[in-house]
Amino acid sequence: MWTEYSIRYIKQNKFSSIFLAAISFLSSALLSLVCGVFYNIWIDRVYRKSLMDENSTGKIEPIVAAYVFILIVICLSLTVMIHNAFEVSMNSRLHQLGILQSAGATPNQIRAFLLQEVLILCIAPIVTGVLSGIGLCYGFMQLIIFVTASVRKYEVVFHYHAVIMAASLLLSIVTVLISAWLPARRISRLAPLDAIHYGGEPLVERMKPYRIFSFLFGIYGELARKSIYSRKRVLKTSTLSLTLSALAFISFLNLEAISGISTQHTYFERYRDKWDLMLTVQNMDKEDDLLRKIRSLNGVESCILYKKIQAAASLPPDMLNEDLLKLDIDIFSDKIRADGDGNYFFSMPIYVLDDESYKDYCTNKGLSPQGAAAVNIIWDSIHSDRINREYIPILKENMPLTLYLQNETMPDKRNTPITISAFTASLPEIKEEFVHGSLSLVISQDSYKNLADCFPYEENFYNIKLASTSYDADVQNNIKALLTESSSYILESRLTEEVSDTSMRNALKFLMGSFAGLLSCIGIANVFSSTLGQIYQRRKEFARYLSVGLSPKGMRKILTVETLLVGLRPIVFSLLINIPLVAAALNTASIPAKEFIVAAPVIPVLIFTMFILSSVGLAYFLGGIKICNADIADILKDETMI
Amino acid sequence: MEILKIENLCKTYGSDENRVTALNNISFCVEKGEFVAIIGQSGSGKSTLLHLIGGVERPSFGTITIDGKEIFQRTPEELAIFRRRQVGLIYQFYNLIPILNVTENITLPLKLDGQKVNEDRLNELIDILGLQDRKMHLPKQLSGGQQQRVSIGRALIHAPALVLADEPTGNLDNKNSHDIIELLKYSNKKYNQTLLVVTHDENIALQADRILRLADGNIISDEKIRE
Numbered sequence: 001m002w003t004e005y006s007i008r009y010i011k012q013n014k015f016s017s018i019f020l021a022a023i024s025f026l027s028s029a030l031l032s033l034v035c036g037v038f039y040n041i042w043i044d045r046v047y048r049k050s051l052m053d054e055n056s057t058g059k060i061e062p063i064v065a066a067y068v069f070i071l072i073v074i075c076l077s078l079t080v081m082i083h084n085a086f087e088v089s090m091n092s093r094l095h096q097l098g099i100l101q102s103a104g105a106t107p108n109q110i111r112a113f114l115l116q117e118v119l120i121l122c123i124a125p126i127v128t129g130v131l132s133g134i135g136l137c138y139g140f141m142q143l144i145i146f147v148t149a150s151v152r153k154y155e156v157v158f159h160y161h162a163v164i165m166a167a168s169l170l171l172s173i174v175t176v177l178i179s180a181w182l183p184a185r186r187i188s189r190l191a192p193l194d195a196i197h198y199g200g201e202p203l204v205e206r207m208k209p210y211r212i213f214s215f216l217f218g219i220y221g222e223l224a225r226k227s228i229y230s231r232k233r234v235l236k237t238s239t240l241s242l243t244l245s246a247l248a249f250i251s252f253l254n255l256e257a258i259s260g261i262s263t264q265h266t267y268f269e270r271y272r273d274k275w276d277l278m279l280t281v282q283n284m285d286k287e288d289d290l291l292r293k294i295r296s297l298n299g300v301e302s303c304i305l306y307k308k309i310q311a312a313a314s315l316p317p318d319m320l321n322e323d324l325l326k327l328d329i330d331i332f333s334d335k336i337r338a339d340g341d342g343n344y345f346f347s348m349p350i351y352v353l354d355d356e357s358y359k360d361y362c363t364n365k366g367l368s369p370q371g372a373a374a375v376n377i378i379w380d381s382i383h384s385d386r387i388n389r390e391y392i393p394i395l396k397e398n399m400p401l402t403l404y405l406q407n408e409t410m411p412d413k414r415n416t417p418i419t420i421s422a423f424t425a426s427l428p429e430i431k432e433e434f435v436h437g438s439l440s441l442v443i444s445q446d447s448y449k450n451l452a453d454c455f456p457y458e459e460n461f462y463n464i465k466l467a468s469t470s471y472d473a474d475v476q477n478n479i480k481a482l483l484t485e486s487s488s489y490i491l492e493s494r495l496t497e498e499v500s501d502t503s504m505r506n507a508l509k510f511l512m513g514s515f516a517g518l519l520s521c522i523g524i525a526n527v528f529s530s531t532l533g534q535i536y537q538r539r540k541e542f543a544r545y546l547s548v549g550l551s552p553k554g555m556r557k558i559l560t561v562e563t564l565l566v567g568l569r570p571i572v573f574s575l576l577i578n579i580p581l582v583a584a585a586l587n588t589a590s591i592p593a594k595e596f597i598v599a600a601p602v603i604p605v606l607i608f609t610m611f612i613l614s615s616v617g618l619a620y621f622l623g624g625i626k627i628c629n630a631d632i633a634d635i636l637k638d639e640t641m642i
Numbered sequence: 643m644e645i646l647k648i649e650n651l652c653k654t655y656g657s658d659e660n661r662v663t664a665l666n667n668i669s670f671c672v673e674k675g676e677f678v679a680i681i682g683q684s685g686s687g688k689s690t691l692l693h694l695i696g697g698v699e700r701p702s703f704g705t706i707t708i709d710g711k712e713i714f715q716r717t718p719e720e721l722a723i724f725r726r727r728q729v730g731l732i733y734q735f736y737n738l739i740p741i742l743n744v745t746e747n748i749t750l751p752l753k754l755d756g757q758k759v760n761e762d763r764l765n766e767l768i769d770i771l772g773l774q775d776r777k778m779h780l781p782k783q784l785s786g787g788q789q790q791r792v793s794i795g796r797a798l799i800h801a802p803a804l805v806l807a808d809e810p811t812g813n814l815d816n817k818n819s820h821d822i823i824e825l826l827k828y829s830n831k832k833y834n835q836t837l838l839v840v841t842h843d844e845n846i847a848l849q850a851d852r853i854l855r856l857a858d859g860n861i862i863s864d865e866k867i868r869e
Contacts, residue, residue, distance in 0.1 A: 204740045204741050204780055204781075204782055205780065205782055205783070206780075207741055207743065207780060218756070219750075219753040219754055219756075222753075223739075223741075226741040226742070229741070230740065541739075543737075544737045544738070545739070545754075546698075546722070546725075547696075547698060547725065547731050547733075547737060548731070548750055548751050548754065548796060549722050549723065549724075549725040549727070549751050549754050550722060550754055551718065551719045551722030551723065551754075552718050552719065552722070553719060554722070554754065631699075632698045632699070
């Protein structure tokens with residue numbers, strides 16, 4: 001009897017049934033997608049560790065625990081959202097359930113019946129959703145593989161396992177059942193008479209004045225806003241889902257835009273004039289020969305060959321600038337420390353340029369080419385901020401100055417002298433970032449011969465500037481042709497990096513947009529259900545208005561204001577939350593607001609807003625047609641709606 | 643002065659063998675300020691008649707003229723304005739707006755008209771209705787009798803030409819029923835409003851100036867009780 005009753009009810013209440021099936025499908029697709037993505041990320045992590053010869057047996061690690069935690073959070077969030085959807089659906093037949101109870105159905109029977117109905121309705125969408133999630137995961141991985149192809153050093157493939165599918169299925173079923181069980185339990189405990197009476201309109205015991213809506217839209221705005229307030233339980237799922245998706249999407253877009261600006265400032269723009277191609281070659285012979293050949297390639301404007309070695313030195317206070325000594329040196333950088341003997345231990349990255357490039361560097365800076373040049377500056381972070389930095393010298397500029405270098409990885413190699421004969425404020429034009437708090441030195445290949453024993457190097461860097469970016473591909477091909485099969489090298493292109501960075505960002509934006517769209521579909525499904533599944537209640541509501549003189553145009557105004565409220569409120573709320581968020585992020589990244597406004601993600605936000613608004617508008621349009629085609633007199637006479 | 647004129651009014655539902663004639667070619671007139679009771683058994687067509695006069699339903703045939711103008715020649719927008727300004731409808735089950743408080747329910751027709759509320763008139767009306775202490779209450783917080791008073795207030799706020807009450811005491815106890823009818827009679831006398839009350843209660847009908855008796859969609863008697 002119960003099964004037949006369920007099937008008949010499902011057929012007669014198509015919108016409500018479709019909504020519940022849709023919501024089960026969407027949530028299981030989401031869970032399956034997340035499970036699949038996490039699995040692939042974990043597999044990739046294990047593989048990368050094996051590539052780096054790190055010990056990894058695939059045991060449970062903190063990252064796996066984090067994945068499980070995130071999954072639980074997602075399940076709970078979905079439960080909160082879709083439990084409300086089931087509650088709305090069950091409440092809409094409270095009157096019927098009350099009659100069943102008054103005829104003798106026990107609370108257990110009512111509860112079992114409701115859960116059975118959920119299973120009948122939702123099992124197929126759950127299975128389909130899980131399978132769709134696998135498909136989405138595959139698509140997601142293909143997109144990642146495509147976008148990261150140029151920057152990855154190894155092959156990535158899509159992975160999946162039956163265990164993951166079983167876990168997704170189990171999670172989905174449990175989430176949907178718990179979401180349904182909560183309202184079923186509450187309803188089964190209601191007294192029969194309460195159920196019969198409450199099976200109609202929401203009982204409004206409190207109401208806010210909403211003067212702003214009255215001011216903006218007149219009586220229609222006031223009625224629309226109050227109607228939404230009285231039905232807030234029904235609309236809870238859509239409110240939550242639309243708000244969460246809008247907040248996540250808009251926040252992500254804003255922060256991504258800020259990150260993009262920051263990356264442009266701190267990396268791409270900074271290095272645009274310093275390098276176009278970077279060839280890193282493991283220890284090789286004939287490095288000068290290769291340098292000469294690269295410089296002779298068509299399209300190459302310049303090429304600097306350099307090595308990077310790491311040294312350190314303990315400097316006595318009488319060598320240090322007095323202004324620096326007045327401040328608390330330790331706080332400037334973790335690279336400076338007092339060594340207990342009253343001296344200060346400085347990290348010293350040393351850049352060894354080929355002789356010709358070193359000579360050009362000294363000529364450009366007006367420095368003596370003998371000995372080493374010291375980049376003698378440190379940011380005074382106490383008296384200046386990151387935007388308007390002020391620098392003070394580290395060393396007293398008494399020339400010449402001899403430092404005694406140490407190699408911390410070779411403790412027996414100590415006190416190798418180096419003479420500083422020039423002080424400057426900038427590194428050569430190479431792809432190296434000035435290390436704050438360190439004393440960087442620049443020397444020639446010739447000077448390096450005295451340090452080679454104590455400071456061996458592993459890599460040569462060929463910092464290449466092109467005459468024009470149009471030569472990028474050709475020069476890369478020519479360089480690859482120059483290098484023999486046995487050479488171990490990495491060839492980076494700034495242009496390719498910039499393009500990859502843009503592609504990755506766009507891919508991430510697309511993914512985030514898809515995720516937000518998927519999440520918002522839950523809310524939109526709820527809007528459809530509440531407008532199309534509560535036609536009778538809304539007809540009653542509007543019949544009353546019509547009986548006191550509301551015109552058909554007035555009805556449309558009320559429904560339009562409701563559409564705007566339901567569709568725009570999540571967006572407006574998210575935008576308001578984003579104001580302080582963006583302000584804080586801009587402040588942290590030291591980016592002026594004007595620059596952000598130019599790069600602000602207006603178009604994606606507009607597209608997302610239009611998607612939500614048009615979906616909500618469609619729901620209200622379809623519902624409005626049904627509401628308007630009502631016989632006022634018949635509805636007003638219905639005595640069950642008291 | 644004639645305020646309401648009904649000529650050859652018919653209302654049928656359904657078609658062929660399912661055809662039901664709710665009103666069968668009825669005609670009558672009502673003078674301004676008259677209190678008319680429409681009485682009859684269930685299914686006699688009395689509520690249908692009231693809904694047609696109130697512009698809530700359209701007739702299958704015939705005309706209804708109020709204040710010299712035929713109401714169903716109006717467009718839907720004009721009909722809504724007619725319902726707002728010229729007719730006050732009172733129902734057995736109140737049909738108050740649950741999301742509006744007492745004051746908002748009463749002034750709703752004015753707000754739909756875009757009119758400013760005359761506070762003096764509103765307060766006078768609320769005093770007459772005995773709802774001074776309930777102005778900000780929602781319908782859920784009111785008793786049946788109080789809700790019906792609000793419904794009357796909403797019907798009267800625009801000072802309409804016609805007040806139509808469909809079984810206004812059908813859901814009330816004796817005391818409240820008596821109070822409601824007294825209120826309706828009071829407004830009928832004070833504001834010279836024409837009042838049509840549908841009822842199955844003979845005692846209420848006997849308080850009217852005139853009784854129209856319906857059966858099977860026909861007027862079977864039209865009796866003047868008092869001048």
